[in-house]
Amino acid sequence: MAASRDVRGGGVQRVLTKLNASVEAGNYYEAHQMYRTLYFRYNNQNKYAEAIDLLYSGATLLLKHNQHCSGTDLALLLVECLDKSNIQASRETIGKIGRLYGMIDPSSPDRPMYVSKALKWSSGPKKEFSMGHPQMHQQFAVTLWQEKDYPQARFHFLRSVDGEGCATMLVEYHTNKGYPSEVDLFIAQAVLQFLCLRNKATASVTFYAYTRKHPQVNEGPPFPLPLLNFIWFLLLAVERKKIDCIYNTM
Numbered sequence: 611m612a613a614s615r616d617v618r619g620g621g622v623q624r625v626l627t628k629l630n631a632s633v634e635a636g637n638y639y640e641a642h643q644m645y646r647t648l649y650f651r652y653n654n655q656n657k658y659a660e661a662i663d664l665l666y667s668g669a670t671l672l673l674k675h676n677q678h679c680s681g682t683d684l685a686l687l688l689v690e691c692l693d694k695s696n697i698q699a700s701r702e703t704i705g706k707i708g709r710l711y712g713m714i715d716p717s718s719p720d721r722p723m724y725v726s727k728a729l730k731w732s733s734g735p736k737k738e739f740s741m742g743h744p745q746m747h748q749q750f751a752v753t754l755w756q757e758k759d760y761p762q763a764r765f766h767f768l769r770s771v772d773g774e775g776c777a778t779m780l781v782e783y784h785t786n787k788g789y790p791s792e793v794d795l796f797i798a799q800a801v802l803q804f805l806c807l808r809n810k811a812t813a814s815v816t817f818y819a820y821t822r823k824h825p826q827v828n829e830g831p832p833f834p835l836p837l838l839n840f841i842w843f844l845l846l847a848v849e850r851k852k853i854d855c856i857y858n859t860m
Contacts, residue, residue, distance in 0.1 A: 626667055633671050642672065642680040649687055658695035665691060666706050673713040682720045685710045686727065693731040699743045704732065708749025716757055725750060741769050741807075748772045755779045760787060768803050773815025776800065780816070781824045793826045794837040801841050810848050817841060 625648065632641040645668040652661035665688040673681035689707065697703065707728050714721050729742030741747075751766035752775065760783040767776035777797075784796040797820040804813035821827045821838065831842045 626664070629668065630671060633675060638672065638675065638677045638680060641668070642677070642683070645684055646687070649684075649691070653691065653694070658691060658697065661691050662688060662695075662697075666710070669710055670713070673710070678715045678718060681710075682714050682718055682724065685714065686720065686724055689724065689727040689731055693727070696735055698734060699732040699746065701745065704743060704745045704749060707732075707746065708753065711750060712753040712756075716759070744770045744772075748775065751775065751779070755782075758786075764800070768800065768807065771809070771812050773812040774819050776812070777816045777819030777823060780820055784824070790826065793824060794835045794841075797821070797824075798837050798841050801845070805844075805848065810845070814845050814849065817845060 629641050629644060632644070645664065649661050649665055652658070652664065665684050669681045669684035669688060671681075672684065688710070692703065711721075711724060711728070714724060729746055732743035732746040733739045733741070734743070747766040748770035751763045751770055751772070754760075754763035754766065755775075760779065763779055764776075764783065767779060770776070780796050780800060784793060788796060797817060800820075801813045801817050804810070804816065821830060821833065827833065827835075827838070830838065833839050833842065
């Protein structure tokens with residue numbers, strides 16, 4: 611009740627301080643329920659900014675204390691609040707979503723749902739980014755890369771515009787998991803998928819960064835491997851618009 615009076619009086623910081631103290635004292639269940647109660651009160655009053663600050667603070671604190679179920683629940687509510695409030699994706703907000711993703715237990719069954727909801731929100735009110743905001747994908751990709759989940763990291767890098775990061779991850783992926791003979795296949799597949807997604811700029815950055823950074827590709831262009839030369843010529847043709855129909859034929 612004291613927390614309720616503080617909220618009505620505008621004492622948001624005082625409420626957060628009390629909730630932080632409750633978590634630090636180990637009263638996790640009580641704190642979680644209070645975070646939810648206050649969120650729904652803010653939500654009903656259309657106080658979305660306050661609700662977002664509350665949920666981010668609560669989710670971060672609970673996850674830091676290894677309260678994964680409670681923290682993930684608040685993280686999901688945060689994405690729900692962002693979606694309901696029609697707040698557009700910004701670097702700051704995407705960063706918050708990404709940091710919470712990195713704190714959620716990778717084995718949590720709610721983690722894929724969190725990703726799905728976050729990408730849906732980040733696509734924008736008019737679905738400007740049909741697959742989700744590229745920066746949101748980049749946030750997920752980097753976390754998955756750090757967790758050595760290379761296939762999923764690759765999936766999200768391909769939907770980002772971080773060619774340098776994608777190339778560095780692919781070099782590590784091939785070095786740790788691939789056969790020496792697959793050095794050209796790892797980058798060729800990625801470039802072709804970038805082109806299928808109509809992202810030729812990131813395809814080029816990824817290709818040249820990969821061939822520059824990979825210890826097995828120490829010269830070129832031209833390259834000693836025919837497939838790398840094919841990708842190189844393909845990118846040149848796309849860049850110079852010599853094969854305008856490429857997107858229709860791939």
